[in-house]
Every structure is written in structure tokens, then in C-alpha cells.
Amino acid sequence: MVSLSTAHDRRHVETLVRQVLRDHLVGHVGREPAGLPQPNSGPNPLLVNVSARHAHVRPEDLQVLFGPGAELTKLRNLYQKGEFASEQTVNLIGPRNRMIPQVRILGPTRDYTQIELAYTDGVFLGIKLPLRISGNHEDTPGCVLVGPHGSLTLKRGVIRAQRHVHMHPDDAAHYVVQDADEMKLRVDGPCGLTFDRVKVRVHQRVKLEVHIDTDESNACDLASTTRMRLIKQVES
């Protein structure tokens, strides 16, 4: 146990510890820049990770894009057990006839194909992205997907994912929230801000993890963050 005599010493040590954790986690979680686990009064450390643009695919669409019998192969594990960044990527083409190349597919396959983009990507492609929780594709736009074997026109499923926090029931109990509630995420630092409307998603099998997109992480410069807190949202 190290005794820290001054606030300055404490800050210095905190900075070093964060750096070590950041270096460790960038490799571990496979989303970059990785968020830092924060000192947290709850049962588990708070991790904030950035979801870069990515795709989920159903098996039949995978066959069209990558050929008969194609399967997703693991590039690296994600933070949530069983989830992984695959070696497979697809190209996206939108209404402006511009392409975003090499959008990574996350595995395992799902029972729907879904593209998650930041608004910056939507402006580039010419798609007005609807804000959605994963899997809700009502009134969502599509785009063209191009793989090494073939292409397909996705009718719907292109979204901006609503910022959300995965949590175990133990965490939900600690924060006194329920599935589908919304929380605030306070991010301190040179570009500090507080996100409203961080959707709570409770599940037995998940670890505490906030997902924001690249626009959101760039707005607050997540890499320079000094402290992050998840706060129960009282006001609307």
C-alpha cells in the first residue's frame, strides 16, 4: 500500500495507473480508444468503450457476401464474453454513391443484418440515420453491402445505435435502475461533457460496459478523460 502525501502525488499515480490500464485494455477489448475502468462505488468497474462503425450479419447474408459455407472467423475477442471482432469486413455504398470500405463484422452471426454508423458516416454516405436500440429496424433505411463473393441490397437495418450501458442485475441493483431506464454518463476532461439518455440494458450474462460511438467519443475526446461516472437520470 502506497501512502500519497499530496493531491499532486495522487494525481501523478492515477495518471500512471490509467496509462498502464489503457495500454492493457486497448489490446484486450478490441474497440479503440478503449475506455478506462473507473473507480466506482458499485460492484464492478465502469468501462466505457467506443463502438466504431460495424456490421452484424445473419448467416444467409454472410453466404451471399462471402460465398457458400462461409463462417465468421475470430480476429479478437470483445469485452463481452462470446462476442468477437471477425476477420471479415464489408464495403458500404449509400445514396451519394460513396463507399465506406472495410466495415468490420462483429460475431457471432445474429438473426438480423444491421449496420451501426456514426452520424459523420451518415453525412458522408447520404443516409439520415435513425437512432435505435439494436434490433429495432422499424422505419430504418438500408444500403448496399459489397463482399468478396457478392453484394446485396439491404432493405433496412442501418442505424445509429443509441448510447447504452450493458449491466448485470447486480449493477442495476446498485444504481437502482431497471432495464430500459436511461442514465447519464459524466465524462470529465479538457472536452468534458455529460451524456443524457444512456439506455440501460440488463442481462445476466454481461459485464458492466458503456457503448458510445465515434462521434460521441470524439466530442468528449475520450482518450484524454480524467474521470467518468454513471449517474441515475432523475430529470427527463
Add this chain to the structure above:
Amino acid sequence: MVSLSTAHDRRHVETLVRQVLRDHLVGHVGREPAGLPQPNSGPNPLLVNVSARHAHVRPEDLQVLFGPGAELTKLRNLYQKGEFASEQTVNLIGPRNRMIPQVRILGPTRDYTQIELAYTDGVFLGIKLPLRISGNHEDTPGCVLVGPHGSLTLKRGVIRAQRHVHMHPDDAAHYVVQDADEMKLRVDGPCGLTFDRVKVRVHQRVKLEVHIDTDESNACDLASTTRMRLIKQVES
């Protein structure tokens, strides 16, 4: 005077008024998407505008890029009196050998050349952008500028502009803030958030106007905003 019988009617009319103002202002201020003037207890309406990536140039650099005797010509006025988006654009090239084309120059010319980018642009170019108030170029990176007449290697002056609010002394008196103070900007809506550290810049000749960059406006989806408030920042 229209009497609004229900909350629903009121919301409907507010939506229509905002739409009309937005359509009007997009043309007027030359930054898109334009922020909406907000009901405000202060002496002036609160306008939040998005600074897309842009350049300021000194006259001697303008000659290099556009030829001897070149001057900036006006494309459209900006919100602040005397400032304008020029017809001239430059191409930027960074360390990854990628180019961002057609970055607009804002006029009039200044006594320094400065490139203001969002972090998304910095990632694309391979430049780690420092957060700066306009004109502070200490320890800032440069890049290559390419114009129709010639190119130049800018030694420094590539920044992310710190979010800031221009205000007249009357507004500063109303908010009880001084030049160089920092305020919060609360943005309500589907992607609502509260920006910390909005730097106050007081000047006799300016109108009340907040500037955020495209990452910040995309993070909060400024176009879908229902209400914005400037709040004195009490805590650090």
C-alpha cells in the same frame, strides 16, 4: 397573438417555427446545420452554430496558394458582422498521405494561418489535434496546404477549436461571467447532452453565438434539438 389550447398544439407550433427559423438561418449564417435561436431570459437570443472544418489565412500565404495579388472573395456572410465564408478552398494533406479536399477559407484574412478540424478529421489525416482557442499555436502541428497556384508546408496552426461562446458585454453581464470563463451548454433532445468548458469570449462588436464543431454537433444531433441553454459553470 395565437392562444394555444393544449401542450400538443404548443409543441406543434414550436416545431413549425423552429423549422422556418432553421430554413432561414441555414442560408443566413453559412454554417450548417444551423443552431436554433432559443427562448432565452437574456438580452439576446442564443444561437448555436456548427463550425465545419475551415481555414484562416494570412495574406502572404494566400498569395502562395492562389497567386500574386489574390484576395478572398465572398461566398456568403457569416453570423458575426464582417465575417464571411469565401469562395476559396484549400486541400489539406497530413502524415498518412491522405487528403481532405476543399476546406473553405473564412474571411477576412488574419495575421496567422490556422486550420480548424474535428477529431474525426484528425484521425483521418493522422494528426493528433491539440485543443486550442483561436490564435494560440504553441506546440501545435502543421500540415501541407495545396491551392490552385501553389502549395505550402504550414509549420504549425492545425487545431481543434475549444468550444466557445462569443458574447457582447451585455450578455456577459446577464450571465454573470467574464471573458475566459467557462460555461455549460445544455442540449435537450433524443441525443441530449451537456457540454462543459464552453469558453466565454467577450467583445463589444459580437453577437451571442456558441460555436461547436461537427463531432460535437453530431454527438448531440443538433438538428433534432428541442431546447438549448447556456448555464454558468459553477463546479470545476
